[in-house]
Amino acid sequence: MMRTGVAELPLHTGHVPPWLANRMRKLSKIVLKLLVEEYGTKGLLERLADPVWFQAFNNLIGMDWDSSGSTTVTTGIIKEALNELDLGVKVAGGKGKKSRGTPDEIRLISEKFELNPEKYVTISRLVAKVDNVALQAGYQLYHHTFFLDEEGNWAVIQQGMNPRNKLARRYHWFNADLDKLILPHKGISGIKGSFALNTVDKDTEKFQKSLIEIAQEGKRVEKDLEVVKAIIKGYSVFYKPRDVNVKEVYRRYESLGKLELNVRALEFIKELEVKDYQTFLLIKGLGPSTLRALSLVAELIYDVKPSWRDPVTHPPDPFKYAYALGGKDRVPFRIEKGTYDDLINFLQKLSETGNKEILKVVKKISEKWKFPEEEKVPTF
Template sequence: MKRSGIADLPLHYGHVPKWLAERMSKLGLAITEAIIADYGKEEYLRRLSDPFWFQSLGCVLGMDWHSSGITTSVLGALKRAINPLSKELGIYICGGKGKFSRNTPQELFIYGEKNGLNAPELVRSSKLVAKVDNTAIQDGYQLYLHSFIVSNTGDWTVVQQGMHDANSSARRYHWYSKDFKSFTENPHAGICGINQGLILNMTALESEPAKASVMNMSLENPNRILSEISYLTMPKHHDVKAKDIDLKRLGAMLWLAHEKQPKDFDELLLLEGLGPRTLQSLALVSEVIYGTPTRFQDPARFSFAHGGKDGHPFPVPTKVYDETIDVLNKAITQSKLGNSEKKSAIQSLSKLAFKFEKDFQPNNNFEQLLQKERDESWKYGGKTVFGDAKPPVKNQQLSLFDN
């Protein structure tokens, strides 16, 4: 068992409108299918255990880029989409927020028995993980969300979140069952580690030291424990600022999507006909699916795929969102039938953006870029929780880049 990281987030309240919730489930499922098809269930669970990747996923799905609401909404969207297809995907999501978290043991027993897993041990792991984060680490956060994502081979990831009323913040904890040696040997490692093989059988005699170490953790100094965990800390400000984003990465991707045309690249010929705004979203979705862990250190960048429901960095472009879902779903369907050309073309978007980053020099027009996205949002069916985006009083023609 491996504690893979923590994310600190401003505590936000609110709801996810139906028009966004439905799209989040559709795109979340498409991304899940693509990752599992290309990399397998273990890789999908590993990514969910990465605080930076998880936040980036929430951003590309159109949630508020920095808030605690990403955790609840993303896990809820994935659970609605994945569980009905759990037999095909080999992944099942248990638990959730509040009263739904208390359903985790029952859900694990049902899924475990159907798939020949050691259900009591899975339930025990779920309870131990919650106990460690809620009790053994005295950090002032009380858990209110516990999601246990399990595969049909018994591997799992836990994503749970606690609330700190005193400072209006939330803390998200990520656990991963792979890459485990011992609770006493660097138990709170980073996001990516050397694969140590299958999850340990906690009922086996060889696992007795690991069981004892769970109890030993409660005696550890919390400051030492917390200092060894990989952290993601999101700011309290709602607006996306230039300092929140790697502008070189964002600039190279936008330049590819807006300034160059697909006909300029053999790899993108199958995507010809898509507008530059959809290519922009697809490039960021492509990176969520195919990018390496180091690509998710600035999650705010992924909000430039589909904006945010609070209007930051811009309203959610529902027409672009729908086209992104449609293109990705068609690529996945064709790939299942043996034709992977379009899926490869989508993959090449993130590869090409990465290729051009080396020599790319962004200019200093970040605020102009934001304003352009907001001014044009109405063209793409822009929506927020406050209503539909309206045309600006005066349209301005702005250049994205000097390159």
């Protein structure tokens, strides 16, 4: 059942027809230009990092209000627009194979803006590791878009898919303090789960430190993991956690995937004498299964617990913006080419004349308007 007030972002198939994609590009260029003129490049990045604002922009240009494809299509349209315009902000990355080209694109953009490229390549890698490893709720990242302006401000929009329920989760970042990986997100859009392995939640500094120390124990970690598995199987062992339902704790971890230690990654952590959580996460080979195994050992053997709070925010979905032009799948109504062209021409004239007072008048008229709830239906 579709929840009222939120976008669930289910997996959709299909594509955007060329006639609509071309208009999306034109409209996006005008809107992005107006935004930079009004708020600067930093102001634009702050808005892109806001899940509600991003969804509203998606609805405005005609993408489906509740589709996982809204992220990939809308960020793709924005990337094309910003990379063609000379506004002082560029975009790297994208979906699937395009995301793997992010480092090279970031280097080119950084050189153009005379910024330190490796700083932003590292940021890109780290935020991806956080949302794929440090924070686990069954979602696998497949989309990563990195926004960078000439002043060095950055934003990231990335998305993961849960293969079991076929729902997407979108992660938003903006100029986060990565020296302290605690509550680093600007916002997370999706359906809140009953739990998530969350090692970047508030009050997790002690747990982060414990993970690093445990990882450096070498063979002992493997033995500790075997002790836990033996308890689960019902064997009598010399150690048993006090006041803990071991099987219930184990099932929670196992529901997120396999629990396997990458021994080579642990060796790197020990050899490099890793001290901070950022470096720890960036170690090659430290993936979700290894972090799950280390966290299980920390909780059941050393009695140091992670947070199990799912940090998703449930922003009210700005469905009203879909009434500007309609939706690709005809929700709330079919997009009319003539109306779309009229809006593009109108905004183009406003941009050329610099007279934006009329937009403020339109805002006053529309901001209190509420759409009929019965018209908010799932798209397919």
